Amino acid sequence: MGKCGLDMVRILKVATILKELTVRDVMVIEEVDPQFECAKTVCGSGGDVGAVSTFLTALAAYRLRCTGETYWRRFADFFVAKSRSRDPVDIVVSFLVTDPCSSLLREVKISRVRKFTGYTGEVATLIAQCNFKQLWSLASRVLDSDPTSKTIVFAVKMGYYCGRALGLCSDPLPQEIPIPVDLRVARATLSLGMVQSSSVNDAVARCRDSIVRAWSIVGGYIQIPPLHLDSLLWALQNPETFSKMETSPISRQALEAIRRLYREMGTQL
Numbered sequence: 433m434g435k436c437g438l439d440m441v442r443i444l445k446v447a448t449i450l451k452e453l454t455v456r457d458v459m460v461i462e463e464v465d466p467q468f469e470c471a472k473t474v475c476g477s478g479g480d481v482g483a484v485s486t487f488l489t490a491l492a493a494y495r496l497r498c499t500g501e502t503y504w505r506r507f508a509d510f511f512v513a514k515s516r517s518r519d520p521v522d523i524v525v526s527f528l529v530t531d532p533c534s535s536l537l538r539e540v541k542i543s544r545v546r547k548f549t550g551y552t553g554e555v556a557t558l559i560a561q562c563n564f565k566q567l568w569s570l571a572s573r574v575l576d577s578d579p580t581s582k583t584i585v586f587a588v589k590m591g592y593y594c595g596r597a598l599g600l601c602s603d604p605l606p607q608e609i610p611i612p613v614d615l616r617v618a619r620a621t622l623s624l625g626m627v628q629s630s631s632v633n634d635a636v637a638r639c640r641d642s643i644v645r646a647w648s649i650v651g652g653y654i655q656i657p658p659l660h661l662d663s664l665l666w667a668l669q670n671p672e673t674f675s676k677m678e679t680s681p682i683s684r685q686a687l688e689a690i691r692r693l694y695r696e697m698g699t700q701l
Contacts, residue, residue, distance in 0.1 A: 435629060436639035442625040443646050447653040449696065450661075452689035455604045457682040458660045462593070464676035465663045470504040471593035477512045480556045483594035484520040485511060487555055488548055489527065490587035491571070492541035498533040501670075506531060520552050521545055547574050559591050562601035567591055568609055580644055585612040589659055604657055611647040611658040613640045620665040621646060623697040668694050 462468050474482040489507050496503050510527050517523050524545050528534045534541060548555065551574055558567040568588045572579040579585075588609060595601030611617055618635040621627050626646040629635035635643065644658075651658035667673040668690070678687065 436635075436642040437628045438642055438646055438649075439625055439628065440649075443649050444653070446624055446626060446693065446696070447650045449689050449692050450650065450654050450656070452683075452685040453654065453656065454683075454686070455656045455660060457686040458656055458664055459604065460680050460682050461667060461677050462660070462663045464673055464680055465593075465666065466501045466670075466673065467504050467590065468593045468597070468663070470508040471590060472597040473508040474511045475594045475597040479598070480560065481518055481520055481523070482511060483559050483591065483598060484552050484555045485523045486594050487559070487567075487587050487591040488520055488524040488545050488552075490590040491544050491548075491575070491583050492524070492528055492534060493586060494541075494583050495536040496533045497535055503531075503533045506533060520555075521549050544575060555591070559595050560598075560600055562592075562595050562603065564588050564592050564595075565606045565608065568606075580610050580640070582612040582614055582640075585610055585659065586614075589662065592659075605659050607651065607657045609657065609659045610644045611651075611662050613643045616666055616669050617647075617662065618643060620668060620697060624693075664690070668697060 471486050474486050476482070478485065486507075493500065493503060498506075507527055510531070511523065514526075517526075525542050528538060528542050528545065551570065554570065555567065558564070558570065568579060568584065571577075571584045571587055575584065577584055589605075589612070592601065592605055613636060615632055615636060618639070619632045621643045622629055622632060622635055627635065627639055627642045629639045647658045647661055651661060667677045674694075677690070
């Protein structure tokens with residue numbers, strides 16, 4: 433099998449394991465995701481301004497000098513304590529200017545956020561309408577970026593978290609929106625033997641399309657949109673979140689399936 437090749441036997445094995453989960457099980461698991469908890473904090477404090485600010489902050493969540501968990505905790509603390517503006521672009525730029533996690537490519541990140549000047553009302557409306565397919569399209573168009581790029585897809589996920597945190601959205605995400613390929617998703621994919629690559633970093637750089645395809649196949653087989661599987665893969669690699677997930681109100685069958693997947697990851701490391 434060549435570089436970035438899909439291993440359909442492994443992909444179908446993962447899909448068979450996860451067949452015991454429902455999309456509602458995964459949505460319950462998402463509620464112990466540290467990023468969901470931060471979205472609840474920000475949106476609880478700032479309503480729709482918090483929701484748009486969270487979406488814009490996600491568009492700058494790359495090349496961080498800290499973990500994603502730390503980045504989002506810092507943003508939530510900043511928003512609650514310091515932001516008095518009603519302009520989400522100003523809020524997020526003020527955060528990025530001083531945030532030590534964001535020092536790499538800081539000006540590029542600020543430029544990305546500023547491109548949404550004039551679009552914040554549309555972003556707020558799409559989140560309130562739970563129209564995440566259109567939000568995905570808008571983000572790609574405004575930034576002139578590949579719609580499968582990690583930050584575009586991840587920003588949609590954070591907008592969705594805010595829609596749920598505000599009590600506006602209860603349905604799953606669209607099946608068409610792919611999983612965001614970052615180091616943790618790549619590590620899980622390689623550990624499960626679904627895609628072949630020489631290293632995790634190489635997989636992120638060169639095998640994104642294959643990783644997206646692998647999880648799209650799994651998502652289609654189990655009828656769970658791939659973007660919902662992102663939080664599950666993160667939880668499997670974060671002991672604190674995994675512990676919370678084990679005590680969340682999901683079915684016994686779902687919990688056993690998640691434990692089986694965890695063991696599969698371990699056997700492939």
